[in-house]
Amino acid sequence: MTTLAITDTIQEWFFREEGSTEAVQSLDAFMHFLWWHSVFWFVLLMGLTAYFVIKYRRRPGNMYAVPSPSHNTWLETFWTVVPSLTLIVIFLFGFWGYIDKMVSRSDALELNIKGAKWSWALTYPDGSGSTTLERIDEGGVEFPVYYVPENTNITLRMSSTDVIHSFWIPDMRVKMDVMPNRYTGYSFTTPPVPDDADKKDMWVFCAEYCGDNHAEMASIMRVVSLEKYEEWNRDKLKGMNPIKLGEIIFKTKCVTCHRVDATENSTAPSWKGGAQFLGQTFGYGFPVQFNNGTSLEARDANYIRESILNPQAKVVAGYAGNMPSFDGQLADVELEALIAYYQSLSEHGPKMDDGAVDTEEPAGESPADAATQDSPTDDTAGQP
Amino acid sequence: MTTIDTNTPGADHAHHDEGSYLKPKYGALGTVIQWATTIDHKKIGVMYLFAVMFMFFLGGMAALAVRAELLEPTRTMTTELADGTIQTTITGQIPLWSDPDNAAVGSNNYNRLFTLHGAIMVFMFIVPSVPASLGNFFLPIMLGAKDVAFPRLNLLSWYIYVFGSIFGILSIVLGGVDTGWTFYTPYSTTTDPDHWRVVLMVLAAFVLGFSSILTGLNFIVTVHKLRAPGMGWFDMPLFIWAVYATSIIQVLATPVIGITLLLLIFERLFHVGIFDPALGGDPVLYQHFFWFYSHPVVYVMILPAMGIISELLAVHSRKHIFGYRAIAFSSLGIAGVSFLVWGHHIFTAMGELVSTLFSALTFLVAIPTAIKVFNWISTLYKGSIILNTPMIYALMFLFTFSIGGLTGLPLGALATDLHLHDSYFVVAHFHYVMMGGTVIAMIGGIHHWWPKMFGKMYSEKGALTGAAFVFLGFNVTFFTQFFLGMQGMPRRYASYVDEFQTLHIVSTVGSWLLLVGFLIHLLVFVHSLLAGKKAPPNPWGGLTFEWETESPPIEHNFHHEPLCQHGPYDFDKVVPPHCDAKDYPLPPQAGADDAPRTIA
Numbered sequence: 009m010t011t012l013a014i015t016d017t018i019q020e021w022f023f024r025e026e027g028s029t030e031a032v033q034s035l036d037a038f039m040h041f042l043w044w045h046s047v048f049w050f051v052l053l054m055g056l057t058a059y060f061v062i063k064y065r066r067r068p069g070n071m072y073a074v075p076s077p078s079h080n081t082w083l084e085t086f087w088t089v090v091p092s093l094t095l096i097v098i099f100l101f102g103f104w105g106y107i108d109k110m111v112s113r114s115d116a117l118e119l120n121i122k123g124a125k126w127s128w129a130l131t132y133p134d135g136s137g138s139t140t141l142e143r144i145d146e147g148g149v150e151f152p153v154y155y156v157p158e159n160t161n162i163t164l165r166m167s168s169t170d171v172i173h174s175f176w177i178p179d180m181r182v183k184m185d186v187m188p189n190r191y192t193g194y195s196f197t198t199p200p201v202p203d204d205a206d207k208k209d210m211w212v213f214c215a216e217y218c219g220d221n222h223a224e225m226a227s228i229m230r231v232v233s234l235e236k237y238e239e240w241n242r243d244k245l246k247g248m249n250p251i252k253l254g255e256i257i258f259k260t261k262c263v264t265c266h267r268v269d270a271t272e273n274s275t276a277p278s279w280k281g282g283a284q285f286l287g288q289t290f291g292y293g294f295p296v297q298f299n300n301g302t303s304l305e306a307r308d309a310n311y312i313r314e315s316i317l318n319p320q321a322k323v324v325a326g327y328a329g330n331m332p333s334f335d336g337q338l339a340d341v342e343l344e345a346l347i348a349y350y351q352s353l354s355e356h357g358p359k360m361d362d363g364a365v366d367t368e369e370p371a372g373e374s375p376a377d378a379a380t381q382d383s384p385t386d387d388t389a390g391q392p
Numbered sequence: 393m394t395t396i397d398t399n400t401p402g403a404d405h406a407h408h409d410e411g412s413y414l415k416p417k418y419g420a421l422g423t424v425i426q427w428a429t430t431i432d433h434k435k436i437g438v439m440y441l442f443a444v445m446f447m448f449f450l451g452g453m454a455a456l457a458v459r460a461e462l463l464e465p466t467r468t469m470t471t472e473l474a475d476g477t478i479q480t481t482i483t484g485q486i487p488l489w490s491d492p493d494n495a496a497v498g499s500n501n502y503n504r505l506f507t508l509h510g511a512i513m514v515f516m517f518i519v520p521s522v523p524a525s526l527g528n529f530f531l532p533i534m535l536g537a538k539d540v541a542f543p544r545l546n547l548l549s550w551y552i553y554v555f556g557s558i559f560g561i562l563s564i565v566l567g568g569v570d571t572g573w574t575f576y577t578p579y580s581t582t583t584d585p586d587h588w589r590v591v592l593m594v595l596a597a598f599v600l601g602f603s604s605i606l607t608g609l610n611f612i613v614t615v616h617k618l619r620a621p622g623m624g625w626f627d628m629p630l631f632i633w634a635v636y637a638t639s640i641i642q643v644l645a646t647p648v649i650g651i652t653l654l655l656l657i658f659e660r661l662f663h664v665g666i667f668d669p670a671l672g673g674d675p676v677l678y679q680h681f682f683w684f685y686s687h688p689v690v691y692v693m694i695l696p697a698m699g700i701i702s703e704l705l706a707v708h709s710r711k712h713i714f715g716y717r718a719i720a721f722s723s724l725g726i727a728g729v730s731f732l733v734w735g736h737h738i739f740t741a742m743g744e745l746v747s748t749l750f751s752a753l754t755f756l757v758a759i760p761t762a763i764k765v766f767n768w769i770s771t772l773y774k775g776s777i778i779l780n781t782p783m784i785y786a787l788m789f790l791f792t793f794s795i796g797g798l799t800g801l802p803l804g805a806l807a808t809d810l811h812l813h814d815s816y817f818v819v820a821h822f823h824y825v826m827m828g829g830t831v832i833a834m835i836g837g838i839h840h841w842w843p844k845m846f847g848k849m850y851s852e853k854g855a856l857t858g859a860a861f862v863f864l865g866f867n868v869t870f871f872t873q874f875f876l877g878m879q880g881m882p883r884r885y886a887s888y889v890d891e892f893q894t895l896h897i898v899s900t901v902g903s904w905l906l907l908v909g910f911l912i913h914l915l916v917f918v919h920s921l922l923a924g925k926k927a928p929p930n931p932w933g934g935l936t937f938e939w940e941t942e943s944p945p946i947e948h949n950f951h952h953e954p955l956c957q958h959g960p961y962d963f964d965k966v967v968p969p970h971c972d973a974k975d976y977p978l979p980p981q982a983g984a985d986d987a988p989r990t991i992a
Contacts, residue, residue: 064774102805105807107744147470188669217883220499
């Protein structure tokens with residue numbers, strides 16, 4: 009009874025809550041074992057130290073050390089061999105747990121992870137990505153939400169478009185670095201949704217330092233029931249306002265380089281219609297100069313499509329052309345949504361009659377900001 | 393049976409007038425020049441001591457700012473005031489150094505500060521800390537030598553250290569670097585388009601490496617060549633063994649980091665593709681190169697500290713160290729195995745087979761370390777233990793270093809490392825070993841040798857008060873971070889999700905307690921220099937050579953060449969030099985058939 013209570017307390021201090029899958033529970037049990045192992049040695053050593061310090065403190069009757077052996081082969085062998093044996097046990101436990109995370113299951117759902125400064129883009133097998141952004145902490149930034157089904161084996165195939173990142177799901181007790189020049193990955197089984205809830209949210213953090221907004225490179229992995237996941241998967245792109253969907257995709261994939269306001273940005277062209285800097289005018293319907301000397305009278309949908317799928321084809325003069333291709337990472341409907349969002353940021357865009365773009369926004373606030381404030385309450389668009 | 397008269401001050405009349413090495417000779421300007429051009433290892437040691445302590449102060453200030461920033465997560469809060477205007481506040485910023493309208497400035501500053509903290513503490517403080525200051529001062533004296541083998545080289549290495557540090561500080565003053573002290577590629581080769589600041593900081597680490605190599609080389613030759621007559625390898629104090637093992641690592645490993653950093657500079661400046669995949673390089677190769685140096689170098693940081701602990705525990709419990717040879721050989725063992733475990737920093741970036749091999753090798757290095765701890769505790773058995781400041785620090789070391797060592801186990805085990813890697817757990821573990829190990833031992837060592845170095849006693853009460861604050865503050869600051877890490881807090885985060893705030897607050901309050909502790913120590917030392925009682929030659933009853941000469945030592949250390957006639961820890965056989973047998977009685981059996989040998 010009491011030992012159970014102690015174990016629960018330790019579990020809470022260590023990991024906040026009970027491990028949610030079998031694999032996590034066995035890792036937690038290993039951590040508990042290491043804890044008790046450490047407590048044993050620490051109490052033994054510090055207990056002896058305290059005992060010696062008190063018993064042999066310098067005082068009138070104890071002005072000199074009573075001679076005692078300064079060397080004892082048996083004792084020294086003993087305290088070399090015993091810790092060595094326990095270390096072998098710890099190594100083996102660590103090895104088994106590790107292999108369990110590394111071996112990918114054949115029936116697993118494979119998710120593609122792209123790390124880029126400073127966001128995670130998760131792509132489902134059908135090429136689609138997140139359709140939801142959520143703000144969890146008051147005043148904090150919004151993070152993309154990725155739906156996954158419960159009790160399902162998942163294998164991650166991860167790569168980076170710039171520097172090294174690291175994909176850590178603390179609730180699954182596992183992370184692996186995300187590299188620019190190779191695939192890495194790991195496997196895990198998603199936990200069941202708790203009985204008293206309809207979802208279980210798990211944080212995903214970037215654990216390898218990657219620059220300015222490293223601390224904001226997070227996502228939410230939302231575990232839902234299989235039925236819900238399938239429903240979401242089927243309907244996620246249906247009926248969503250394309251401009252809204254485009255904005256979400258922009259915020260999960262494009263925002264690391266592009267901006268939707270008129271402030272000068274030498275990393276990537278602005279999406280804001282009529283923005284002017286570096287000798288260029290930006291935005292849909294505005295003319296553009298390319299670095300090979302050619303130009304275009306007005307940016308149109310075909311140009312945007314080409315720039316997303318094959319960015320090196322035409323590079324805007326004054327830019328390095330660092331953009332990676334998003335070919336294969338966007339479903340058709342997502343590509344169209346991005347173009348719709350791009351158009352909505354310019355006065356040359358098609359006229360809207362559904363009021364999705366608020367043209368009477370207060371001064372100083374960009375359409376993006378206005379949309380941002382809507383989204384937390386409106387994030388279930390496209391969901392049942 | 394025999395009373396051997398060796399080092400009585402003034403016994404050798406030829407050097408009768410020789411004064412303290414601290415005595416100024418040629419007026420104010422002359423004294424400055426005298427120090428700046430000195431080849432006396434003691435003066436160089438003292439200059440190093442002040443230099444590394446200044447760096448510790450700078451790095452510490454950065455740490456306090458980092459902790460203050462983490463008191464709150466960075467949030468943009470809007471509140472509507474009574475008159476209807478909307479007020480925006482950004483929380484979780486560095487005090488006195490933030491932009492109230494722009495959260496990005498705050499996190500950029502944070503990233504520069506934690507890099508500053510790491511780079512200063514590692515390259516400019518902790519690597520040279522003990523060997524270059526206490527090592528420089530005491531290694532020759534404990535060997536019975538007049539100086540190190542190459543005194544001019546010694547001065548050169550100090551100047552190289554100063555120039556390297558100036559490069560580092562320059563890169564910070566001119567805008568700072570945000571790569572972390574590890575300079576991982578391709579981030580470090582692509583960040584900051586006007587790349588010269590990163591180059592300057594990397595160059596600083598490169599230059600500092602030379603100082604480290606030259607000091608190591610100097611010590612190795614000194615230990616081989618300048619031991620006093622009669623001093624065999626196993627008559628050397630264990631501090632010397634530790635510094636010797638350290639020097640071997642410095643000489644063998646530092647060139648590797650030198651080459652690596654040079655390659656990094658080449659890649660930045662000339663776009664030679666070595667580490668950056670965009671140029672055809674491999675970023676993990678950089679990590680292998682980097683840790684091939686930087687893992688052994690953590691033993692450069694900790695081994696001399698272990699040497700200090702061996703001295704403190706033996707002298708202040710008047711007890712022969714337990715398992716002398718085991719401690720000596722474990723120093724060399726650690727030095728050797730330290731070259732084979734670098735891969736445990738890269739478990740999350742390597743293949744399964746390599747990770748498994750490195751995990752197994754990592755556990756090997758735990759064994760010699762455990763042996764040392766067992767030996768130290770056994771040394772206390774049947775001792776005559778006095779709880780003065782150096783001893784308190786030695787005991788504090790056993791406490792914090794044991795926690796540091798034991799928390800290394802979940803990091804060496806593969807399954808748990810995949811969770812804990814790059815989290816606050818690693819931060820806590822690292823600080824328990826480096827600060828709870830090296831810094832704590834160094835403060836203990838400074839208190840132990842302070843009377844010898846400066847000829848003044850310090851206030852025991854003041855120092856113990858400082859020690860209490862340091863102990864409390866240290867544990868409050870860093871023990872919480874183990875839990876933060878296990879619960880999912882990644883390291884190097886300028887902000888965090890709300891659920892981590894409570895533990896962050898506790899940790900930050902701990903950092904303030906630490907500050908109070910260090911300020912008390914500083915006051916105690918300043919008071920000692922200005923108004924301290926004159927120190928006797930041997931205040932603790934030590935048996936190693938430094939206690940035979942005066943406090944502070946004369947310019948050539950000894951009036952004439954000392955002779956090694958007893959082991960460094962023969963407290964049961966010899967009355968310590970300059971000590972009264974009344975205060976330092978010998979155990980009865982020693983006198984039964986052999987009269988106690990005294991050194992008059």
